[in-house]
Amino acid sequence: MTTDRAAAPLDDFDPLDSAAPRDDADPIAHHRDLFVRDASVTAYLDGNSLGRPLMASVDRVTSFLTEEWGGRLIRGWGEGWLELPQRIGDDLGRVALGAAAGQTVIGDSTTVLLYKLVRAAVDARPGRTEIVIDRDNFPTDRYVLEGIAAERGLTLRWIAAGEPTPEALAAVLPPATAVLVLSAVSYRSGFLADVPALTALAHEAGALILWDLCHSVGVVSTELDEWGVDLAVGCTYKYLNGGPGSPAFAYVADRNQRMRQPIQGWLGSATPFEMGQGYEPAEGIRGFTSGTPPIVGMLAMRDMIALIEEVGIDAVRAKSVALTEYAVQLVDELLPSAVLASPRDPRRRGSHVTIDHDGFEAIMPELWRRGVIPDFRRPNGIRLGLSPLSTSFAEVATGVSAIAELLDD
Structure with a gap:
């Protein structure tokens, strides 16, 4: 666990303003449009528990049910x-x-x-x-x-x-x-x-x-x-x-x-x-x-x-590092009383960031009601699970801002 902080908070720091240029510069941002989305979800930050479905998968499963299973029936085992x-x-x-x-x-x-x-x-x-x-x-x-x-x-x-x-x-x-x-x-x-x-x-x-x-x-x-x-x-x-x-x-x-x-x-x-x-x-x-x-x-x-395979695992990893670094920066800026429970060094960090605070469990229902969906891990941790191909920097900013607002940090 690490509690050290980065540089002092920036004056007039606006999370959404800071997210926009990152999304504009993201070389794999266009792939986000390939995933099924629901307008009621404003920030999905739980991809390390369950990833969003691809629209191609909706088509694949539907086709399988009607054509392969429905049409070929038991013959499919040999096909x-x-x-x-x-x-x-x-x-x-x-x-x-x-x-x-x-x-x-x-x-x-x-x-x-x-x-x-x-x-x-x-x-x-x-x-x-x-x-x-x-x-x-x-x-x-x-x-x-x-x-x-x-x-x-x-x-x-x-x-x-x-x-x-x-x-x-x-x-x-x-x-x-x-x-x-x-x-x-x-x-x-x-x-x-x-x-x-x-x-x-x-x-x-x-x-x-x-x-x-x-x-x-x-x-x-x-x-x-x-x-x-x-x-x-x-x-x-x-x-x-x-x-x-x-x-x-x-x-x-x-x-x-x-x-x-x-x-x-x-x-x-x-x-x-x-x-x-x-x-x-x-x-x-x-x-x-x-x-x-x-x-x-x-x-x-x-x-x-x-x-x-199309994007390349190295490009996925690079986006993952950028997302988690941004999440850590936002936590530093907006949640000074939270404890970073993930490594600060991105070389020793996967694609999720965990932050601890005794007030997190109480705010989870309201976060979900607002369409901000991280997950909670006992005793007092929120995990921000960031899926590089489907998560935007704006979602990270929206999510951490909502946590800060409800926590009144």
Whole structure:
């Protein structure tokens, strides 16, 4: 957490006036017109929880319902539906993960995929008795690991609350570690971890590492193959705009695909349509699938993946940095009694900014009534989740100004 302030407030500072030239100069601003909008929402600042839908996705889903599902019916399974989890996974890997083909697959929730991959990693390190995770990680990650540790008779080793730096990791990474689980971007503070350095530390200790990419995929430049990452999971309804509850993705590096995951469903078998006795896993990434793929749920993300590819992940990241820097400036100017709970250094920050104040919870209903939509994280934090392709600087100014007005700071 950081409380230091930038330069003293500017005289006659007008947030909307300061936003206009930024929006005018934004090289990817025209892409905002591609998203579905509602006039009642004046500032949507929760893209790190649920991204706006693309209009192209409305057309895609409608067409699928009436033509592919409605017209082709069960024939669709043999006409490409069954290949979609790997096809979309390859697209995502190429565009946003730095992953070669055959290592990423779509399907299941983040929770289920996390369980599958951690269990597989534990079994791939026999004789090692500890799992390592940080106390500030997302609750699902912590809860799933608590369950696996109890199930397998392992010790759960905790990194103390705070930013998971190489120094913090080195202090709690014993030789008995089987797998380490960290988030690339912290769900609350927005802290951006040094993925290559932490991955290298895990490997030096002989451990596998799994990265939770939920708050980084689609908005932070990522090179899983180059960085030597073993395993990763992530959701698709934040910056990939797949829609509420859209299926998650799993990345398993080629060298680790002989691992056995524990949920042995029909689709992950070597010969799914033979319906035979006994389970033999499919080779490659399909061996990490289980049940029938959620086809409707994975349609919308295709349009966002295509848009990110068109724009380029580096341009998305540059806009993300500009948005969060602007948000921090506005907080400094308009909310002097709030505490910046995100890193001030943009190199260590994802695409959301968290600010803490004991008065925030009380003003949330009125913010939402006004169409200003951030989210609240206990005990006292508002997160400003800024989606580079759909969020304007004017929305950030409108949102922070409304918070300041209601807080009467």
